[in-house]
Amino acid sequence: MKQKLVLALAIIVSFIFQCTIFQSLALASISPNLPLILTTSMGFMRGEREGLVIGFFCGLLMDIFFGSLLGFYALLYMFLGYGSGLFHMVFYDEDIKLPMVWIALSELVYGLSVYFFMFLMRSKFEFSYYFIHIILPELIYTVALTILLYRPIQKLNDLLERLRGDTVRDYYTTSTIVGQNENQTEEL
Amino acid sequence: MKKRNHFFIPTKYIFAVLAALCVVMMFLSYSMGLGGQTLGRVAGYVFVPFERGLNGLGGWVRDKKDSLEELTAVQARNEQLQAQVDELTIENSQLIQNQYRLEQLEELYALDQTYGDFNKVAANIIATDGGNWFNSFVIDKGMQDGIDAGMNVIAGSGLVGIVTKAGDNWAQVRSIIDDLTNISAKTLSTSDLCFVKGDLQLMNEGFIRLEQLKDPEDQIAIGEKIVTSHVSDRYHEGILIGYVNELSMDSNNLTKSGTLTPAVDFEHLHTVLVITDQKQVVKE
Numbered sequence: 001m002k003q004k005l006v007l008a009l010a011i012i013v014s015f016i017f018q019c020t021i022f023q024s025l026a027l028a029s030i031s032p033n034l035p036l037i038l039t040t041s042m043g044f045m046r047g048e049r050e051g052l053v054i055g056f057f058c059g060l061l062m063d064i065f066f067g068s069l070l071g072f073y074a075l076l077y078m079f080l081g082y083g084s085g086l087f088h089m090v091f092y093d094e095d096i097k098l099p100m101v102w103i104a105l106s107e108l109v110y111g112l113s114v115y116f117f118m119f120l121m122r123s124k125f126e127f128s129y130y131f132i133h134i135i136l137p138e139l140i141y142t143v144a145l146t147i148l149l150y151r152p153i154q155k156l157n158d159l160l161e162r163l164r165g166d167t168v169r170d171y172y173t174t175s176t177i178v179g180q181n182e183n184q185t186e187e188l
Numbered sequence: 189m190k191k192r193n194h195f196f197i198p199t200k201y202i203f204a205v206l207a208a209l210c211v212v213m214m215f216l217s218y219s220m221g222l223g224g225q226t227l228g229r230v231a232g233y234v235f236v237p238f239e240r241g242l243n244g245l246g247g248w249v250r251d252k253k254d255s256l257e258e259l260t261a262v263q264a265r266n267e268q269l270q271a272q273v274d275e276l277t278i279e280n281s282q283l284i285q286n287q288y289r290l291e292q293l294e295e296l297y298a299l300d301q302t303y304g305d306f307n308k309v310a311a312n313i314i315a316t317d318g319g320n321w322f323n324s325f326v327i328d329k330g331m332q333d334g335i336d337a338g339m340n341v342i343a344g345s346g347l348v349g350i351v352t353k354a355g356d357n358w359a360q361v362r363s364i365i366d367d368l369t370n371i372s373a374k375t376l377s378t379s380d381l382c383f384v385k386g387d388l389q390l391m392n393e394g395f396i397r398l399e400q401l402k403d404p405e406d407q408i409a410i411g412e413k414i415v416t417s418h419v420s421d422r423y424h425e426g427i428l429i430g431y432v433n434e435l436s437m438d439s440n441n442l443t444k445s446g447t448l449t450p451a452v453d454f455e456h457l458h459t460v461l462v463i464t465d466q467k468q469v470v471k472e
Contacts, residue, residue: 016235018318019326020242029392030320049199056206063213064231065360066317066324068352068368071213078210082203114321119367119388129389134320 002163007042010156011054014038015061030134032141033107035062037149039081040106044099045157048085055081076113080106096150104143111135232330232355239314240328255281292459295344306424306463308342309333313458314358323366323391324349327460330357334464338422343460346428346451347371347416351462359462364429365391365454372420373429375401376413384414384429384448394454395433395447403444408435414448424467 018034025031035058043051059077063070084102115130124130255277311327329335331354341348341361349363362369369386382401390397398414412432416423428451435446 012234012238015318016238016242016315019315020239022318023316031318033319035318047199049202052199052203052206056210060227061231061235062318064228065235065315065326065358066319066322068322068362069214070217071210075207075210075214078203078206082199085199114319118321122367124367124388126389133392134388138320 003160006156006160006163007050007054008057010038010042011035011057011061015058019065027141028137030137030141032145033110033138034145034149035059035077036080036106036110037103037142037146038153039077040084040103041099041146041150041153042157043081043084044087044102045153046085046160047088048082051081051083051085052078053081055079072117076110080110083109096147099150100143100146103146104139107139107142108135111138228353228355228358232358236314236326236328236358239326240312243312243314251281251285254284306465308461308463309335310459310461311335311359313460321388322362322368323386323454324352324360324362326358326360327462328358329462330355330359332356335359335462336466338466340423340427340463340467341460342427342463343457344452346430347423348452348454348457348460350422361460363454365396365450367391369396371423371429372417373398373414374417375403375408375432376415378403378407380408381417381419382414390447394449396430396450397445398432398435398448399443399445400438401435401444401446402442403435408432408444410435420467422467424463424465 014034014037018031022031022034039051039055039058042054055077056074059072059074062073062077067073084106087098087102090098111131111134115127115135119130120127258280259277309329311329311333313325314328315326317324327335327341335351336354337351337359339351341351347364349361349366349369351359352362353360364371364384364386366386367388369384371384372381373384374381380402383399385397385399387395387397401408410432414429414432416425416427416429418425430448430450433447433449435444437443438445
């Protein structure tokens with residue numbers, strides 16, 4: 001339950017930051033994509049199940065406030081969360097290169113999908129323009145932001161792990177996980 | 189995730205169910221115009237207070253930036269009056285804020301005189317579209333203040349956009365520079381009809397597209413005012429959209445197209461007026 005609350009809070013904060021403060025941080029009217037960083041890295045760190053749920057809600061918020069077609073962004077973000085969750089198994093905590101590559105790939109998929117469904121479908125064919133002026137700058141900016149935000153997101157993940165440790169202890173008295181989290185929970 | 193309970197649902201089923209839900213929602217919102225009103229209402233109560241607060245913070249930062257510049261100039265001249273300088277800075281920032289507010293209100297008042305016949309509600313912009321593909325924003329007034337989808341939004345000296353969705357205490361506005369916008373317009377001097385379309389490519393240069401203008405006698409010059417037309421079913425007639433920036437003959441040799449400089453400065457937009465009168469449409 002606590003886990004879910006923390007995650008909900010993270011989604012809300014990322015969405016609000018995205019549509020207020022980040023818009024004034026925009027370079028050449030391109031702003032980074034914070035919900036995508038959250039979705040992808042959470043999927044990466046915590047598996048496809050959480051990735052897809054976080055993605056779904058991030059996207060749904062976009063749809064409610066800014067979308068023209070309810071459900072489009074929800075589906076897209078959910079797909080990205082699920083996709084990055086599939087690579088949960090090869091994830092190592094210390095290594096930042098793989099998550100960065102994966103976030104860059106997610107950005108690419110995101111950009112291409114938005115272009116394909118929202119622009120190409122309305123017969124806007126100048127793909128090279130959109131790629132150079134929108135997709136690529138957003139990708140670079142987002143990856144750069146990932147470098148800054150990776151530690152805080154890891155902290156968030158640690159916190160979630162600790163909260164899960166509590167829940168697991170409620171259900172089972174599993175010695176291994178409790179043992180690992182004993183010291184950390186006492187700090188709380 | 190560990191198998192906790194015996195009613196554990198495999199992730200791929202959740203994925204499939206949510207994906208199906210999304211597709212159904214998209215279909216419904218496309219075919220029946222379902223905008224997720226209930227969701228929007230609930231979400232509005234959660235987000236609008238935060239967004240308002242952060243927007244206030246943005247304004248505060250802006251004011252502080254102004255006052256800091258002021259401060260360095262004064263310090264250079266008399267260092268011994270540090271205390272007084274601080275005092276003055278605070279006062280000054282307040283005055284700048286008041287001045288800024290006054291200018292904005294004066295502008296709005298002038299606009300109010302121009303489009304005097306309509307009932308209007310003033311609103312603040314509290315959030316802008318998070319992505320880089322579209323240009324829409326959220327204002328802090330909604331159905332409670334009589335705002336509904338389809339109402340025209342103006343600011344400064346011209347048209348800003350149209351309300352596309354409304355919650356209880358918020359509304360979504362799609363601006364005229366957004367790629368999805370398509371407005372029926374006319375030239376002010378000759379009343380020749382044309383179309384104004386937002387374009388993502390031109391948006392970065394600060395222009396919007398002008399299409400299908402019939403001007404056989406070359407009467408339209410650069411700088412001509414383009415206003416909303418009488419045939420539009422969503423926009424009131426005669427609201428200024430922008431000024432002709434460039435015009436050239438189409439390949440069909442009948443119509444002209446070109447670009448338009450919007451009358452509104454979209455980069456520095458904080459306050460808008462929503463026209464609460466909807467354009468009357470004859471119902472069949």
